[in-house]
Amino acid sequence: MSESDLLRVVDYHKHFHISRNFTVKAVDGISFEVRSGEVFSLVGESGSGKSTVAKGVMGIYPANKGEIYFKGHLISDRKSYKKARKHVQKDIQIVFQDSAAALNPRMKVKDIISEPLVVNKIFPSKGELIERIDELMLQVGLDPLFKNKYPNEISGGQRQRVAIARAIGLNPDLIVADEPVASLDVSIQAQIITLFEYLREEKNFTFFFIAHDLALVRYISDRVGVMYGGKIVEICPSEELFKNPWHPYTRSLLSAIPVPDPIYEKQKPLIGFDKSKFNPNGAMTKVADDHYALA
């Protein structure tokens, strides 16, 4: 394990035993690391296991097999998670698709943002707390005048900004963002992605980003892992993935990304992916520098 690895997932398995003869292999042995200061993204179609991995990292889904380490602490079984909780709980924050919708409708924006700070007794004086709320609101592009509003008095994009302000308030080491823009309009999506970029560039946050849309994470990700059927089929720097996709599934995902040329777009070849030929039992193999694929 390298010094710079904030999060390390090693052969993580999460199987759900639905009945005696039916098991869902939601995540079936995946390994990756999130390095300090980077944006690492997992992409893949619906049901490929992305949120299950996020819940593993949050301590909600202990591993059936394999391990997850955060800052060197084992967090993937209940007992060790409990032991490591004080190192983990404040230091990993999550933003998800429905964060905006899940804000308490009876709390004002300022109380939603300050709740984690109050609970963790971060600021001794009320003046400092108010200052911090204003600062956080400015950081996520919200006018501090909004602080006395209720969630239903602001737009969906603004609500997601409130959720993000709440998540960054404690200066977490890692922000897990599970489809954080999936429920927003396309124009608002771009604004929120720009906000994540700002937080990463200017504030040095580390992100574990989850999305089903490869095009969306292309520019904000340092590295990308492509998930399919509970496996990571390919993992490498984002630029490399777009230049030299190796796995047939990655190639088919890339071929489906729209290009801003209507004539080409109409006749461009879509590469299909033959699911029947998918071999989940292959081994992760190095295909180039920092580039691995399921062979």
Ligand SMILES: Nc1ncnc2c1ncn2[C@@H]1O[C@H](COP(=O)(O)OP(=O)(O)OP(=O)(O)O)[C@@H](O)[C@H]1O
């Ligand atoms: N608690 C659970 N019990 C049983 N099956 C589950 C549970 N959680 C997830 N699954 C199953 O595990 C598989 C992976 O689900 P997961 O939510 O991780 O996918 P996902 O990649 O996040 O999909 P989406 O893009 O739709 O959010 C799915 O088949 C899902 O039905």
Ligand SMILES: [Mg+2]
């Ligand atoms: Mg999901």
